[in-house]
Amino acid sequence: MAMPTIRHVRAFTVRGGGADYHDQGADHWIDDHISTPMARYPQYRQSRQSFGLNVLGSLVVEIEASDGSVGFAVTTGGEIGAFIVEKHLARFLEGQLVTDIEKMWDQMYYATLYYGRKGIVLNTISGVDLALWDLLAKVRKEPVYQLLGGPVRDELTFYATGARPDLAKQMGFIGGKMPLQHGPAEGEEGLRLNLEKLADMREKVGDEFWLMFDCWMSLDVNYATRLANAAHEYGLKWVEECLSPDDYWGYAQLRKNVPRGMLVTTGEHEATRWGFRLLLEMGCCDIIQPDVGWCGGMTELIKISALADAHNALVVPHGSSVYSYHFVVTRHNSPFAEFLMMAPQADKVVPMFNPLLLDEPVPVNGRMKVPETPGFGVRLNPECNLHRPYQH
């Protein structure tokens, strides 16, 4: 069969949830007094949206092939991402065979190296890359996980991230990761409140259920060490993203400081094989958490994961909905997956990228069989208001 070529690339923005899952309305747990690097400024302590956490919004990349097939993907990136796709990256895609993903990734990465490497440029390359995988799998009429080597297990098992691990337990998840609420700027009182919260949750969920703290880049080595040691008595399974993603040295030190048996996890704001190579070679963590929509896409996650495997590290991708489900089901060193609770009170399961996608699968009793639908198996919700700010 003659492979189709890429005819046209389009980029859209959309607001209100979706891939930019921080872009929520008022009174959502995800914006309610969470410890952040900006919490040192009291005026930015109560709400992450107050310092602009949701400024970007979602980016939708659509790629149309010469046979009429259309692949798409969503990530965090908004208008800046749309500009990069339309004005810079499209040239490396249009006219290429839909199979030539490795070459297209390479050209996108090296052409943007002078202003890229991490952050929004890598989010954008990830979005394009995932749309390419969606397109190729649709052309081949297979789910993406078959292109990745096929499943190594029948279903996925999930832990939940949200404010209510106690409810997550009732919903069948294997663990609950809570946002840490108070950081170093809130002193001893804040530390006491963090530990009280953990103790209360442990009381509610019993001894077996996993409990974790997500510290969202907000601590220093000293505070993180004190938190980890004090949290040990309540059976904290891991401390996540305690430090700035640039502080590889701090992570290496923290990993030595935490109590034996407690895991250090990080990587959701890291990108590319080179970034993860630093984390792995410097012994920064036990579990890396690349976000497939931010780290360079599926093409890069395959490489990152192989590197992690050789370092005996687990890969448990951050969020990223269907894009991580199709990956996790194909890798032995990804034994479980994350589910972000996007209901405002974290009291029910709603699709992670709600309301942007149709057919987005959700865990039932903490488990999921990844659908066999071609591509990533999702459709854009026609009720979402897509905007195309740039055209090439």
Ligand SMILES: C[C@H](O)[C@H](O)CC(=O)C(=O)O
């Ligand atoms: C809850 C965390 O602060 C963040 O919003 C999500 C995250 O880091 C995670 O799911 O991991």
Ligand SMILES: [Mg+2]
């Ligand atoms: Mg996290």
